[in-house]
Amino acid sequence: MDVFTLAIWVGTAVFLAVSFFRDRGKTKQALKAALGMGKGMMGSILSIIFLIGLVLTVLPPGRIAEFVGGQSPLWGTVAAAALGTITLVPAFIAFPLVGTLVHAGVGIVPSVAFLTTLTMVGIVTFPLERREFGLKFTAVRNALSFAFAIGIAFIMGVII
Amino acid sequence: MRALKILKQNLFAALVAAAYIALFIVRADMGAASLKNSAYYIKEMLMIMPVVFILTALLDLWVPKDRIIKYLGKGAKAKGIVFSLVLGSISAGPVYAAFPLCVMLHKKGASIRNIVVILSAWAVIKVPMLLNEVKFLGFQFMAIRWVLTVAAIIAFSWITAMIVKDGDLPKEGREQIGPSINKEACIGCSLCAQSYPELFEMKNRKATLREIGGAPDPDKFGKAVASCPVKAISGGEEGAERREEIGAAM
Numbered sequence: 001m002d003v004f005t006l007a008i009w010v011g012t013a014v015f016l017a018v019s020f021f022r023d024r025g026k027t028k029q030a031l032k033a034a035l036g037m038g039k040g041m042m043g044s045i046l047s048i049i050f051l052i053g054l055v056l057t058v059l060p061p062g063r064i065a066e067f068v069g070g071q072s073p074l075w076g077t078v079a080a081a082a083l084g085t086i087t088l089v090p091a092f093i094a095f096p097l098v099g100t101l102v103h104a105g106v107g108i109v110p111s112v113a114f115l116t117t118l119t120m121v122g123i124v125t126f127p128l129e130r131r132e133f134g135l136k137f138t139a140v141r142n143a144l145s146f147a148f149a150i151g152i153a154f155i156m157g158v159i160i
Numbered sequence: 161m162r163a164l165k166i167l168k169q170n171l172f173a174a175l176v177a178a179a180y181i182a183l184f185i186v187r188a189d190m191g192a193a194s195l196k197n198s199a200y201y202i203k204e205m206l207m208i209m210p211v212v213f214i215l216t217a218l219l220d221l222w223v224p225k226d227r228i229i230k231y232l233g234k235g236a237k238a239k240g241i242v243f244s245l246v247l248g249s250i251s252a253g254p255v256y257a258a259f260p261l262c263v264m265l266h267k268k269g270a271s272i273r274n275i276v277v278i279l280s281a282w283a284v285i286k287v288p289m290l291l292n293e294v295k296f297l298g299f300q301f302m303a304i305r306w307v308l309t310v311a312a313i314i315a316f317s318w319i320t321a322m323i324v325k326d327g328d329l330p331k332e333g334r335e336q337i338g339p340s341i342n343k344e345a346c347i348g349c350s351l352c353a354q355s356y357p358e359l360f361e362m363k364n365r366k367a368t369l370r371e372i373g374g375a376p377d378p379d380k381f382g383k384a385v386a387s388c389p390v391k392a393i394s395g396g397e398e399g400a401e402r403r404e405e406i407g408a409a410m
Binding site for chain 2 (some may be wrong): 003004005008009011012019026027029030031032033036037040041042043044045046047048049050051052053058095098099102112115119120122127131132133134136137141145147148149155
């Protein structure tokens with residue numbers, strides 16, 4: 001567990017203790033609500049996680065890197081961004097991978113596009129986001145994030 | 161018929177299960193590898209989700225609406241964006257961990273724009289990620305990407321707020337007299353039916369209203385509204401209070 005996750009746990013534990021001290025009944029109700037939230041979302045989250053596991057096996061990040069490296073810069077970037085949307089890779093895999101991409105000469109632009117859509121746009125998490133925020137919000141947010149991810153990538157290519 | 165209904169409600173899960181079965185038949189080794197990959201993500205999820213749920217419920221309980229409106233509402237302007245960026249940046253875990261928190265904040269008056277800022281910051285520029293980025297790609301790379309990403313977030317959150325209105329999100333307070341349940345939002349936890357069984361009952365894993373003569377008991381109804389983890393119940397005075405707030409905010 002990294003420091004930040006640990007900090008959130010400790011902070012919440014303190015918060016919970018203070019809350020319990022101030023109002024026992026309301027705190028119990030809050031915990032019940034938390035449990036309800038968990039029950040409501042857990043099914044969807046588990047389905048999504050199993051789907052991510054499957055996608056990562058069929059389409060390993062290393063293979064994606066190889067594929068993107070073999071394309072022209074423009075298509076490579078669009079492909080990298082598109083592939084980034086379907087996978088959801090934790091930071092500790094994503095950064096070393098992008099690091100390798102950049103050092104192997106794939107180019108900054110596709111690498112950054114991949115990095116940004118990887119975490120910000122989620123085809124896999126789309127059903128969950130849609131249920132929580134509605135179709136319009138989810139579609140607009142993901143589409144804009146995708147477009148801006150490519151924009152960020154190209155500007156970075158110019159600067160670096 | 162019943163089995164069909166259950167399948168329909170869990171269509172996504174059923175599709176994933178079917179994909180696994182197919183993969184195991186074609187390539188058993190890949191199926192096993194997929195399960196192993198998933199195990200890692202389940203661990204990652206369990207490390208953060210329970211605490212996010214508890215934190216969301218506690219914040220919902222103790223942070224008053226006017227505070228949220230002041231710092232994250234439409235009128236918060238630049239202060240709201242800075243606040244949202246900070247909130248998203250000091251987070252941990254995958255972006256879907258931010259969903260319940262953002263839904264709660266929006267319910268309590270945070271603007272669409274600030275919700276988008278929180279979600280995006282949570283996804284790409286949270287501090288633990290930036291530290292990792294420095295390690296593998298260097299400080300300069302991280303700093304430039306950070307500046308560009310923050311600029312992009314400020315821009316596209318504004319566009320999103322132009323296109324998406326508060327009413328487009330589920331479980332918004334409806335202009336309606338009497339109690340109502342947002343069926344889309346209801347997660348079937350049955351807490352309302354437990355706290356006010358005369359008014360609420362569960363049908364097909366969703367809460368429904370019973371016919372009762374006259375207005376519901378305000379005490380019991382208020383309790384049921386408060387107990388709903390997704391704020392799917394609205395009606396009567398809740399609605400009136402909301403309209404006043406919107407009026408005051410303008």
